[in-house]
Amino acid sequence: MSYLEIKNLQKSFIVHGQPLAVLKxxxxxxxxxxxxxxxGFSGAGKSTLARCINRLxxxxxxxxxxxxxxxxxxxxxxxxxxxxxxxxxxxxxNLFDARTVFRNIAYPLEVSDFPKKQIRQRVLETAELVGLTxxxxxxxxxxxxxxxxxxxxxxxxxSKPELLISDxxxxxxxxxxxxxxxxxLKQINKTxxxxxxxxxxxLDAIRYSCDRMAVLEEGKIIEQGTVxxxxxxxxSRTGALFARVFAEFQNISLTEGAGI
Amino acid sequence: MSLLxxxxxxxxxxxxxxxIWAELIKPIGETLYMTAISSxxxxxxxxxxxxxxxxxxxxxxxxxxAPYITAGWLINVLRSLPQMVMIILMVPVxxxxxxxxxxxNACIIAIAASCIPMYARIVESTxxxxxxxxxxxAKSIGSTNLQIITKVILPETLPGLIRGFTVAVISVxxxxxLAGMFGAGGIGDIAVRFGYQRFQHDRLFACVYILVILVxxxxxxxxxxxxxxxxxxxxx
Numbered sequence: 466m467s468y469l470e471i472k473n474l475q476k477s478f479i480v481h482g483q484p485l486a487v488l489k490x491x492x493x494x495x496x497x498x499x500x501x502x503x504x505g506f507s508g509a510g511k512s513t514l515a516r517c518i519n520r521l522x523x524x525x526x527x528x529x530x531x532x533x534x535x536x537x538x539x540x541x542x543x544x545x546x547x548x549x550x551x552x553x554x555x556x557x558x559n560l561f562d563a564r565t566v567f568r569n570i571a572y573p574l575e576v577s578d579f580p581k582k583q584i585r586q587r588v589l590e591t592a593e594l595v596g597l598t599x600x601x602x603x604x605x606x607x608x609x610x611x612x613x614x615x616x617x618x619x620x621x622x623x624s625k626p627e628l629l630i631s632d633x634x635x636x637x638x639x640x641x642x643x644x645x646x647x648x649x650l651k652q653i654n655k656t657x658x659x660x661x662x663x664x665x666x667x668l669d670a671i672r673y674s675c676d677r678m679a680v681l682e683e684g685k686i687i688e689q690g691t692v693x694x695x696x697x698x699x700x701s702r703t704g705a706l707f708a709r710v711f712a713e714f715q716n717i718s719l720t721e722g723a724g725i
Numbered sequence: 726m727s728l729l730x731x732x733x734x735x736x737x738x739x740x741x742x743x744x745i746w747a748e749l750i751k752p753i754g755e756t757l758y759m760t761a762i763s764s765x766x767x768x769x770x771x772x773x774x775x776x777x778x779x780x781x782x783x784x785x786x787x788x789x790x791a792p793y794i795t796a797g798w799l800i801n802v803l804r805s806l807p808q809m810v811m812i813i814l815m816v817p818v819x820x821x822x823x824x825x826x827x828x829x830n831a832c833i834i835a836i837a838a839s840c841i842p843m844y845a846r847i848v849e850s851t852x853x854x855x856x857x858x859x860x861x862x863a864k865s866i867g868s869t870n871l872q873i874i875t876k877v878i879l880p881e882t883l884p885g886l887i888r889g890f891t892v893a894v895i896s897v898x899x900x901x902x903l904a905g906m907f908g909a910g911g912i913g914d915i916a917v918r919f920g921y922q923r924f925q926h927d928r929l930f931a932c933v934y935i936l937v938i939l940v941x942x943x944x945x946x947x948x949x950x951x952x953x954x955x956x957x958x959x960x961x
Contacts, residue, residue, distance in 0.1 A: 519865055548867035559862035562958050563880035573866045576876065606959030620866070 466533065468497035468660050469518070469628065474527035476513055487513045489684040491527070495677075500654050500661040502671035502692065504707060505681035511664045514681070515632045518662070519551045520544055532627055549577050552621030552659075556633035558613040560605040566592070566616050567601040573624045587623060595619045595649060611642035618649060622659075629653070629661045635670055643667075647674045668711045672696065680704045727924040740930035749915065749931060756911035756939075759829055759901040763836040764894045771841045771893065772886075774800070775848020776874065782853075786860075786870045800842040808900050811839040812907050827908030836900045840893055847889035851882050884951040891947025895940050902936060912936060 474491040477484045487510045495501045505511050516522040518529060520536060529536040531551065539547055560569050570588045579587070592598050595615040605613055614634060621629055631650065635643040651674050654661050663675060671678050672692055679689035680703050687701040699705040726739040739745075774796065780786050781793040806814065812835040819831030855878055863877045879886070905913025912932045920929025955961045 516861075521861055521864055545867040545869060548865060551865070553862070553865040555858060555862060557856075557858050559856070559858035561859060561862075561877060561881060562960060563883065572863075572876070576863075576866060576868045576872045604958045604960075620862075624866075 466530075467494040468532055469493070469495040469662070470528075470530045471514075471518075472528045474514070474517060474524055474529065476510075476517060476522065476524045487684050488517070488524070491681075491684075491686055493679060493686060493689070495660060495662060497660055498654070498658050499676045500651070500663060500674050502663045502665065502675035502678035503681055504665060504668065504671055504678060506666060506703070509681045510684040511666075511681055512632055515553075515630050515662070515664050518628075518630060519548050519553065549573065549624050550626050550628065552624075552626035552629040554614070554617045554621050554629065554631045554634040556636045558605070558610075558617045558637075560613055560616055560620070562605055564604075565601065566597060566603050566605065566608070569605065569616050570597075570619045570623050573620060577624060579624070591619045591623045594622070594653070609642075610638050611645060614638060614642075614646050615649070618646070618653075622653065622657075625657075627660060629659050631661060631663045631665075633665055634663075636665060636667060643670065644673070650674060668707055672711070680707070726927040728926045729924055736926045737930060739927035740934070742927070745928055745931050748928075749912075749935065752911050752915050753935060755829055755909070756898070756901050756913075756935075759833060759836065759904065759909060759911060760894065760898050760939075763833050763840065763897045763901070764890075766833070766837045767840045767844050767893055767897060768890060770837070771844030772848055774841065774845035775852065778845065778849040779852040779878075780870070780874070782849075786873060800845055803838060803842040804846070806839070808835075808839050808903055811835050812904060814838075829909050829911070832901070832904035832907060832909035836897055836904065839900060840897050843896060844889065844893040847892060848886065851885040851889050852878055854885060855881050884954045887947055887951040887954070891944055891951075894943050894947075898936065898939055898943065 471491055471493040474488050475486070476488040477486040479485070491514060503511055503514065513522055517524045518531065518536065520539075524537065531547070534547060536544075536547065561572065564572065567588055570591055571584050574584045574587060589598070592601055595618050597612070597615050597619060600608065600612060605616060608616065617634070629650075634650075635646050638646060647670060650661055650663070653659055663671065665671060675692050677690065678692050678695060679686045680695065680701055681687070682701070682703045688695060688699065688704045695704050696708050696711065699708045726736050728736055731739075778793065778796060781789045781796070783790070783793075803811075812832065815835035815838055816826040816831075819834050820826040822834065823830050825831060859877060859881060860873060863873045868876070901909065901911050902913030902916065905911045905915070906917050908914075912935055916929055916932040919925040920932065952961065
């Protein structure tokens with residue numbers, strides 16, 4: 466059995482009194498320890514899919530199992546416990562401005578029944594992993610985007626989750642910082658064996674870090690497979706479009722006077 | 726001294742006479758007492774009511790329609806009453822509690838009834854300003870609703886809550902002055918009895934100075950504390 470299994474997941478929102486289908490029967494399997502990418506244009510339903518996995522969004526139909534646990538049948542109390550095993554990183558970081566970096570990272574331990582005396586030790590370990598040891602007393606307001614996302618990742622990792630959902634984690638960062646964050650995610654995946662679901666619209670991010678990927682279009686997965694397979698031999702229109710855009714950017718020659 | 730028979734300058738000079746200020750000490754005490762007690766009551770109940778509205782609203786942590794609508798309706802009713810009408814309306818209530826319908830304590834009830842709904846609305850709009858993403862992050866971490874309120878929403882919106890409370894206290898001060906007309910004593914009482922009924926404008930001016938200083942002081946303290954927090958958090 467695969468680590469994450471999504472079957473026939475459906476979700477619609479009510480917009481102006483009319484139901485609008487956002488996810489139209491998603492089937493997806495992700496193996497333990499892999500980095501799986503989901504790519505799609507804006508409005509394809511990527512974030513909704515991510516948010517259905519830890520039930521931030523309630524789905525209408527289908528099933529989701531994470532590590533053998535049927536997410537949709539959990540009681541409220543069980544759900545809280547299960548959410549602590551699924552870390553989530555956001556595009557807009559969503560750090561707590563009222564807390565120092567240290568207390569941001571400590572937050573998940575504070576709200577769970579983690580032993581108080583061990584909090585400090587665990588936070589320091591995690592901060593070291595993401596390279597934040599010198600910023601522990603700063604407030605998020607004084608950090609750069611890359612540093613903020615490191616805090617976000619540390620906060621998601623501190624309770625040692627089995628799955629990390631990255632919802633456009635690098636989309637608000639500059640290319641160099643993006644690369645550093647992706648390296649960090651890859652390192653975490655390798656050393657801690659955490660399964661990572663990477664949701665993004667950035668081709669580079671997927672190509673750089675993922676093993677397998679899926680292309681999401683208008684609430685359906687229209688293509689899935691290995692990253693190399695989809696980039697080299699796309700079967701769907703969106704897949705082809707992404708591959709072409711990627712190729713075009715690679716081919717831009719930077720000779721003098723070639724610019725606009 | 727009155728503006729009817731003296732120049733403005735003479736009245737202003739007279740308003741600084743030690744004799745006038747000596748007589749104002751007791752009313753100032755009454756005003757401060759009413760303001761302090763009322764503000765604490767407004768803070769506690771307005772705060773609880775504001776949190777209740779935020780939590781139960783349709784987008785809130787625990788959306789429950791009927792209590793939310795009822796509370797909102799009640800607040801709107803109370804807020805539609807002018808402060809003076811509220812004082813008159815609370816006369817029988819005050820008699821019930823204190824056995825008499827006038828006096829400082831009786832007016833505190835009216836002030837509370839008028840300012841609690843206002844502060845509740847301020848708290849509500851402040852709490853709703855928090856970024857949805859932060860609440861979502863807290864949920865994804867597995868926080869209970871109580872933890873989200875106490876560990877995320879309240880600390881994050883603290884500077885706004887303090888600024889809102891400043892507005893509420895100033896509103897309380899202005900209402901204590903009005904309550905003076907209805908036997909609550911305080912600065913307002915002096916302004917009405919001497920400034921209005923006896924044309925003693927020097928005393929009226931002295932009352933004005935005190936009210937201006939009180940309000941400025943309140944606003945200054947509120948701004949100072951909230952800016953200090955924002956600076957610590959590197960947000961300004």
